[in-house]
Amino acid sequence: MSDASGTAPLERAMARALELGLRGPAWTRNPQVGCVLLGPDGSVLAEGWHRGAGTPHAEVDALSKLPEGGARGATAVVTLEPCNHTGLTGPCSEALIAAGVARVVYAVPDLSPQADGGAERLAAAGVEVIGGVLRGLVEDALVVWLTASRLGRPFVTAKWASSLDGRIAAADGTSKWITGPDARTDVHLRRAQAGAILVGTGTVLADDPALTARTEAGDLLPHQPIAVALGERPIPEDAAVRRHPGGFRSFDGRDLGAVLAALWDEGVRHVFVEGGPTLESALLRAGLVDEVLVYLAPVVLGGGRLATGDLGIGSIADARHMELVSADTIGADVRIVARPRREFEED
Known part of the structure; x- marks a missing residue:
């Protein structure tokens, strides 16, 4: 050759x-x-x-x-x-x-x-x-498919929207809307490129999100990812995710690797994680995040509602370094994509 x-x-x-x-x-x-x-x-x-x-x-x-x-x-x-x-x-x-x-x-x-x-x-x-x-x-x-193929599990994108100081909500819990309409439209387009969208049961119970991929006008995009909720708390029968057009799955979430394996077996090659901080942090701690997608709004909120929780990092020397893929403005906000460095050996 x-x-x-x-x-x-x-x-x-x-x-x-x-x-x-x-x-x-x-x-x-x-x-x-x-x-x-x-x-x-x-x-x-x-x-x-x-x-x-x-x-x-x-x-x-x-x-x-x-x-x-x-x-x-x-x-x-x-x-x-x-x-x-x-x-x-x-x-x-x-x-x-x-x-x-x-x-x-x-x-x-x-x-x-x-x-x-x-x-x-x-x-x-x-x-x-x-x-x-x-x-x-x-x-x-082809980084998503190639990474998934080489790892034997879905590629995981962890997404959040935060203030400049890393807060995802104000002190009273309100979070709509930290980012502007352009950023939100971009999120929906990215949802439509994924095979599944993951949230924790806390997010489902607090916000009752639809988790659909929609146009700016609110219409459903042609492809809808599977909606997946992780957590031990039961999901109400009338929750919006149970009516998701792409289908709904729930897992107790205690074994994140098993969750990804189950989704892999269903043909999912890209998982889009939208929260909350408990789930995002658990995936980061487990080394199961392949891409971080952050939308930064030009606001400062203060307080303790951070995008992630404890990651088990005790000092700056233990920080998890990522490679910056892109940083660009989208409307009034900044969109940042970063990935951990992975090396794959050829056969």
């Missing part, structure tokens, strides 16, 4: 494949993958992307747009290493070999144990394979 050494035409095709792949759903058990088929002269023969579980993978989608034999000698540019297993669909490595593709270029290796090995299978059949083209760009775009 060749090293990553993508020429400009291959990089352009990979950037296009990434654009296509991101059209697919972000909340399913399958990754967002795009494919561009190039002719021997570099012209685009066909494009494809994956539209969700049970639908053709990106490579097969692109191949289906050509007549029989139309891909012979072509180069397939794919964002993720072609899979080498049979699930709801067949192996993409075999489909590319059968189509007579001469070269496969991919960005990111598929390290999931059930699907990897596609590059080796292709190379064994005499197909030239080049890996790592625009790898950093594609990894950034």
Whole structure:
């Protein structure tokens, strides 16, 4: 297999494949993958992307747009290493070999144990394979699915909105609204990209939240994550979450790893955690948070209603350092995304 050494035409095709792949759903058990088929002269023969579980993978989608034999000698540019297993669909490595593709270029290796090995299978059949083209760009775009796949559990985003001094509510408990409408709209769009939204039973009992993903006008967005409540207190029969259009699950929350495992088994690959501080802190203490999403409002509240509780950190030397992914203004507020550094070894 060749090293990553993508020429400009291959990089352009990979950037296009990434654009296509991101059209697919972000909340399913399958990754967002795009494919561009190039002719021997570099012209685009066909494009494809994956539209969700049970639908053709990106490579097969692109191949289906050509007549029989139309891909012979072509180069397939794919964002993720072609899979080498049979699930709801067949192996993409075999489909590319059968189509007579001469070269496969991919960005990111598929390290999931059930699907990897596609590059080796292709190379064994005499197909030239080049890996790592625009790898950093594609990894950034697919960080949720890649992290979940490599950890074997859903990617966990811990979100909160707070004042500049880290308070999520005033002394009397009021918290609507710390942040402005632009930040709230952004939260709903991010909910719609997740497979499940988690809250503690304390939040359900105190606020009776709907936990739906809505437009600025209040209409439901097309995709609704599963609503999940964690805690030992019973949820009232008339609670809004019990009528959630995406479905409702409840767990006692004593074993957070088991909760994530159960959601993984249901096909959830991204969990969006919205509170409260007890749940957020428990996940942080357990090392189960993959991303922190904070909306900071330009207000100061004082008092003790902090975004997180005790994390077991006794001194500054024990602080949990994260990498700042982004910090930008959204309306009158500031949106911060940070992630713990994780290293994954290739097979």
